[in-house]
Amino acid sequence: MAQVTLKEIADILGISVTTVSKALKDYKDVSEETKKKVRELAKELDYQPNAMALSLRNQESRTIGLIIPEIAHHFFANIINGIILEAEKHGYLVIILQSNESFDLETKQIDLLLNKRVDGILMSLSNETDSLDAIRKIISNGTPLVLFDKISKMVNCSKVIIDDQKAAYEATEHLIKSGCKKIAHFRGPLNPQGSIDRFLGYKRALEDHKITYDPSLVYICNRISSQEGFDYAQQVLKDHPDVDGIFCITDLVAAGAMSYFNKNGIFVPDQISIIGFSNWPISSLLTPSLSTVDQPGTRMGKEALGILVEEINAKKKKEPIEYHLIQLPTKLIARNSSKKS
Amino acid sequence: MAQVTLKEIADILGISVTTVSKALKDYKDVSEETKKKVRELAKELDYQPNAMALSLRNQESRTIGLIIPEIAHHFFANIINGIILEAEKHGYLVIILQSNESFDLETKQIDLLLNKRVDGILMSLSNETDSLDAIRKIISNGTPLVLFDKISKMVNCSKVIIDDQKAAYEATEHLIKSGCKKIAHFRGPLNPQGSIDRFLGYKRALEDHKITYDPSLVYICNRISSQEGFDYAQQVLKDHPDVDGIFCITDLVAAGAMSYFNKNGIFVPDQISIIGFSNWPISSLLTPSLSTVDQPGTRMGKEALGILVEEINAKKKKEPIEYHLIQLPTKLIARNSSKKS
DNA sequence: CTGAAAGCGCTTACAG
DNA sequence: CTGAAAGCGCTTACAG
Numbered sequence: 001m002a003q004v005t006l007k008e009i010a011d012i013l014g015i016s017v018t019t020v021s022k023a024l025k026d027y028k029d030v031s032e033e034t035k036k037k038v039r040e041l042a043k044e045l046d047y048q049p050n051a052m053a054l055s056l057r058n059q060e061s062r063t064i065g066l067i068i069p070e071i072a073h074h075f076f077a078n079i080i081n082g083i084i085l086e087a088e089k090h091g092y093l094v095i096i097l098q099s100n101e102s103f104d105l106e107t108k109q110i111d112l113l114l115n116k117r118v119d120g121i122l123m124s125l126s127n128e129t130d131s132l133d134a135i136r137k138i139i140s141n142g143t144p145l146v147l148f149d150k151i152s153k154m155v156n157c158s159k160v161i162i163d164d165q166k167a168a169y170e171a172t173e174h175l176i177k178s179g180c181k182k183i184a185h186f187r188g189p190l191n192p193q194g195s196i197d198r199f200l201g202y203k204r205a206l207e208d209h210k211i212t213y214d215p216s217l218v219y220i221c222n223r224i225s226s227q228e229g230f231d232y233a234q235q236v237l238k239d240h241p242d243v244d245g246i247f248c249i250t251d252l253v254a255a256g257a258m259s260y261f262n263k264n265g266i267f268v269p270d271q272i273s274i275i276g277f278s279n280w281p282i283s284s285l286l287t288p289s290l291s292t293v294d295q296p297g298t299r300m301g302k303e304a305l306g307i308l309v310e311e312i313n314a315k316k317k318k319e320p321i322e323y324h325l326i327q328l329p330t331k332l333i334a335r336n337s338s339k340k341s
Numbered sequence: 342m343a344q345v346t347l348k349e350i351a352d353i354l355g356i357s358v359t360t361v362s363k364a365l366k367d368y369k370d371v372s373e374e375t376k377k378k379v380r381e382l383a384k385e386l387d388y389q390p391n392a393m394a395l396s397l398r399n400q401e402s403r404t405i406g407l408i409i410p411e412i413a414h415h416f417f418a419n420i421i422n423g424i425i426l427e428a429e430k431h432g433y434l435v436i437i438l439q440s441n442e443s444f445d446l447e448t449k450q451i452d453l454l455l456n457k458r459v460d461g462i463l464m465s466l467s468n469e470t471d472s473l474d475a476i477r478k479i480i481s482n483g484t485p486l487v488l489f490d491k492i493s494k495m496v497n498c499s500k501v502i503i504d505d506q507k508a509a510y511e512a513t514e515h516l517i518k519s520g521c522k523k524i525a526h527f528r529g530p531l532n533p534q535g536s537i538d539r540f541l542g543y544k545r546a547l548e549d550h551k552i553t554y555d556p557s558l559v560y561i562c563n564r565i566s567s568q569e570g571f572d573y574a575q576q577v578l579k580d581h582p583d584v585d586g587i588f589c590i591t592d593l594v595a596a597g598a599m600s601y602f603n604k605n606g607i608f609v610p611d612q613i614s615i616i617g618f619s620n621w622p623i624s625s626l627l628t629p630s631l632s633t634v635d636q637p638g639t640r641m642g643k644e645a646l647g648i649l650v651e652e653i654n655a656k657k658k659k660e661p662i663e664y665h666l667i668q669l670p671t672k673l674i675a676r677n678s679s680k681k682s
Numbered sequence: 683c684t685g686a687a688a689g690c691g692c693t694t695a696c697a698g
Numbered sequence: 699c700t701g702a703a704a705g706c707g708c709t710t711a712c713a714g
Contacts, residue, residue, distance in 0.1 A: 003458075003482070005707060016685045021709060031683060051457045052402060053707035055393040056690045063436070063457075071421050072638075077413035084412070084439050093436045093457060095404070098425050116392045116404075116434060117344070141344070226626055255626040262628045282621065285567055285596040287603045287628040297413075346691060357701045362693060372699060394691035397706050686713085697702085 004045040013037055055117070060316075064120045064308060065113035066096045067106060069127070069150065074280045075297050076124070079148065082301020083122060090309045092119070103128040110134045120144040120308045125152060127192050144311035144321070148304040150192055158311065158324045160304045164194045167293045167330040168201025171275045172247050174291070176209045178338050180245030180273050184217040184236045186257065188224055188249040195249060198277070202247055217243070221253050229256025237266070244272055245338075251276035251283045251292055258286060258337065273338040288336035296328050303328065345386040354378060396458070401657075404434045405461045405649060406454035410442045410468070410491065415621045416638050417465070420489065423642020424463060431650045433460070444469040451475045461485040461649040466493060468533050485652035485662070489645040491533055499652065499665045501645045505535045508634045508671040509542025512616045513588050515632070517550045519679050521586030521614050525558040525577045527598065529565055529590040536590060539618070543588055558584070562594050570597025578607070585613055586679075592617035592624045592633055599627060599678065614679040629677035637669050644669065 006024075010017045015034065023030045023038035024047075041047075055061045066083060068076050080096065087094045095118065099106040106126050113121055114137070121138055123145065129135075135155055138145045148160040175183050185202045188195030199218070206213050217240060221228040229248060233256070236243050248254035254276030261268050268274055268288055276283060279294040307324055314321045347365075351358045356375065364371045364379035365388075382388075396402045407424060409417050421437065428435050436459065440447040447467050454462055455478070462479055464486065470476075476496055479486045489501040516524050526543045529536030540559070547554050558581060562569040570589060574597070577584050589595035595617030602609050609615055609629055617624060620635040648665055655662045 003455075007707075017708085018685050018687095018710085019683090022684090025709085027710095029683060034683085048452070048456045050397075050707050052393065052396040053690090054709090056391075056397050056692090056706090057708045057710095059690070061393060071412075071425070072415065072418035074413065077418050080412050080437075081439065084437065088438070093438075093453065095434045096421075096425065096437050097429070097434075098422065111389070112434065114344075115389045226622070252623070255623055259626045259628070259630075280623065281567070282593070282596055282623045282627075285600045286623075286626070287600070289600075348691075358692085359694085359701050359703095360699090363700090366693085368694095370699060375699080391691050394706090395693090397690090397708090398692045398694095400706070684714085688709100688711090690708090692706090693704100695704090698700085 003050065004042075004047045005050065006047075009038065009041055009045065009047060013041060060119050061117050062091060063093045063095055063116070063118050064122060064305070065116065065118040066094055066122045067099055067109050067113070068096065068124050069099050069101045071096070071098050075149075075278050075295055078297025079124075079301040079304075082298035083305045084301075085298070086302040086305040090305070092305075092309070099126045101126045101128055103130065107134040110138060114138065114141055114143065118143070120146070120312045122146050122148065122304050122308055124148050124150040125192070126150075127189050130191070142315070144308055144315060146304045146308045146311070148300055150194055153193065156323065158307045160300055160307065160326045160328065161194075162295050162300070162330050163327045164197035165201040165204070167277070167295075167332075168198035168247070169205045170201075170330075170332050171277065171293050172202045172205035173209065174332055174334060175245040175247060175273050175275055175338060176205065176211065178269075178273055181211070182217070182240065182243050183211070183245040183247060184219065184240065184243050186219050186221055186229060186232050186246060186248045186253050189220065189222050198249060216240075221249055224250050224253060226252050226256030226259070229253035229258075230260045233257035233260035246272060246274050248274065248276045251278050251280040251290060254290055254292070254337075255283070255286055258288075258290065262287070268337050269339050275338050279333055284335065286337070288339075291335045291338040292333050294331040294333050296330070300328055344391065345388045346391065347388075350379065350382055350386065350388060354382060401460050402458050403432060404436055404457070404459050405463060405646070406457070406459040407435055407437045407463045408440055408447060408450050408454070409437065409465050410440050412437070412439050416490075416619050416636055419638025420465075420642040420645075423639035424646045425642075426639070427643040427646040431646070433646075433650070440467045442467045442469055444471065448475040451479060455479065455482055455484065459484070461487070461653045463487050463489065463645055463649055465489050465491040466533070467491075468530050471532070483656070485649055485656060487645045487649045487652070489641055491535055494534065497664065499648045499667075501641055501648065501667045501669065502535075503636050503641070503671050504668045505538035506542040506545070508618070508636075508673075509539035509588070510546045511542075511671075511673050512618065512634050513543045513546035514550065515673055515675060516586040516588060516614050516616055516679060517546065517552065519610075519614060522552070523558070523581065523584050524552070524586035524588060525560065525581065525584050527560050527562055527570060527573050527587060527589045527594050530561065530563050539590060557581075562590055565591050565594060567593050567597030567600070570594035570599075571601045574598035574601035587613060587615050589615065589617045592619050592621040592631060595631055595633070595678075596624070596627055599629075599631065603628070609678050610680050616679050620674055625676065627678070629680075632676045632679040633674050635672040635674050637671070641669055
């Protein structure tokens with residue numbers, strides 16, 4: 001059977017829709033007796049307010065939109081987890097869209113969400129994103145927006161990120177302190193801020209420890225794949241036979257590199273130390289176990305959603321909105337892949 | 342600025358809302374001249390129909406709901422990927438909820454989606470789900486429902502699954518053919534159908550190859566974690582020093598087991614062969630690379646969504662709905678962890 | 683204490 | 699060819 005409406009309850013009870021509505025919302029100007037009758041019947045018929053009607057009437061959809069480059073990705077999956085968890089607490093539902101690192105898709109998806117009249121949007125940018133017009137449209141349209149992880153500094157809104165530069169600095173410093181003298185970096189693409197910041201952290205750590213930065217030790221992983229890690233492992237040995245440490249943009253790349261070394265009798269960490277980034281669940285199970293940097297994905301999701309809800313509420317009350325920039329702490333996890341004996 | 346409405350366009354042009362609406366929908370009873378004027382202004386003002394109003398008017402939300410036990414899980418993440426991809430093609434948005442393997446949460450989430458008046462629901466059951474009342478409510482409510490992966494045979498609706506029994510049979514047979522004589526099974530919890538079916542496939546493969554089934558070789562991983570794999574690896578060696586093969590419910594469990602063996606100088610595959618399940622992205626990078634069974638996650642998501650949309654359309658046209666049971670093929674992936682020399 | 687009316691933004695059967 | 703009216707299911711200011 002279809003869902004019950006206020007009108008049906010009103011008809012059965014022989015009263016008006018208005019009174020039913022008010023009774024259910026516990027208005028003080030309805031008699032206790034009427035309230036009781038209404039409540040009982042509503043319960044019996046399992047009345048549930050129609051969300052479509054509520055949205056239109058209240059001008060809020062109680063839904064927020066999320067655009068993310070990739071769902072099947074450990075870190076993002078954790079962020080989604082945090083967002084959904086927190087959204088449920090605040091009574092929001094989450095529509096998820098995947099940009100697949102495509103700028104065109106991302107642009108279309110912004111329109112989809114805007115048309116859907118979501119109450120707010122959470123976004124992590126694709127690597128391809130070069131124009132910010134679509135994103136600025138969200139803001140000029142009056143829809144609260146919070147950027148997380150893959151952000152652009154050029155957009156004026158709240159942001160939740162990790163301190164990539166500091167995290168990368170610590171990872172690189174960890175290799176240095178464990179005895180590495182010549183450290184390569186398998187970095188991410190040139191465009192995304194996070195990839196730039198990790199590179200800068202790497203570079204700064206070298207300089208602070210009086211190791212000359214050598215651009216030929218930096219390899220670009222455009223797809224951030226294990227295959228690239230595998231291939232560059234071979235390449236870096238050819239280019240620099242005396243390399244003794246690698247800082248990889250991601251655990252996946254690090255795992256690919258390690259797999260090459262394992263297959264070719266090069267001992268990790270004795271000959272080459274490796275550290276990754278992200279702390280994938282399986283990283284501790286690699287042989288040797290992979291050192292890495294833990295990123296608080298779930299927490300990032302929760303924080304981003306929390307700020308978004310704040311801004312939605314401020315907008316409703318027509319209060320001014322203050323933008324936040326939150327940097328979440330990361331944690332270095334030293335395992336066996338960087339333990340020089 | 343807020344979004345433009347039909348009324349605003351009508352006012353500017355000095356015509357009625359009705360005509361604007363019809364012009365935009367290219368009704369034949371509107372003059373070309375009017376249509377042109379309306380279209381141009383609509384474009385200029387970037388008019389986008391209000392989805393809330395459309396939903397209420399058309400009695401469809403163009404939104405479907407998805408309830409899944411866990412998002413941060415490789416296989417499920419791929420399924421979500423497939424669902425979202427396909428949904429976008431059909432013009433549907435997807436609201437995702439995570440049951441976290443909790444029956445209570447799952448029940449609440451069903452209500453949330455029903456209240457939201459989603460056009461259809463996609464679900465994979467939690468391990469805890471023992472009562473099917475909430476799920477049957479979806480059906481009696483008239484909302485199309487498709488179950489995938491973790492299903493219950495007791496619910497009368499369409500289902501998309503893999504043939505777990507066959508896949509497990511093949512995995513076990515692969516170990517037998519590679520020379521294993523005494524094969525343990527690190528199985529999943531007792532309740533979920535998939536876990537039962539994989540166990541049955543294991544058992545049947547043994548019997549078909551004249552290996553006596555020994556219940557003491559079966560260990561239950563209630564949380565399906567790598568830690569359980571690690572612990573049971575130690576345990577099985579103690580209980581059965583001559584065990585020479587393990588079929589694990591999941592790659593994660595297998596990785597845990599392999600990590601124990603690697604740490605304790607037990608050679609995989611020479612002493613013990615291991616095969617997992619699911620083909621996690623990192624499984625090929627383990628040392629030795631992990632044999633496994635590939636499950637078509639993305640395809641499963643696409644199929645499930647395709648069927649759901651069919652049923653939504655059939656319902657709209659008041660056509661009878663025919664339930665499908667789709668079994669997707671899996672693929673055995675033999676790698677080094679099961680290669681006896 | 684109760685309810686008729688207006689309105690959220692659309693669509694469409696109907697009248698002119 | 700155009701537009702007034704009704705209606706999707708609610709809420710709330712207002713009248714009685």
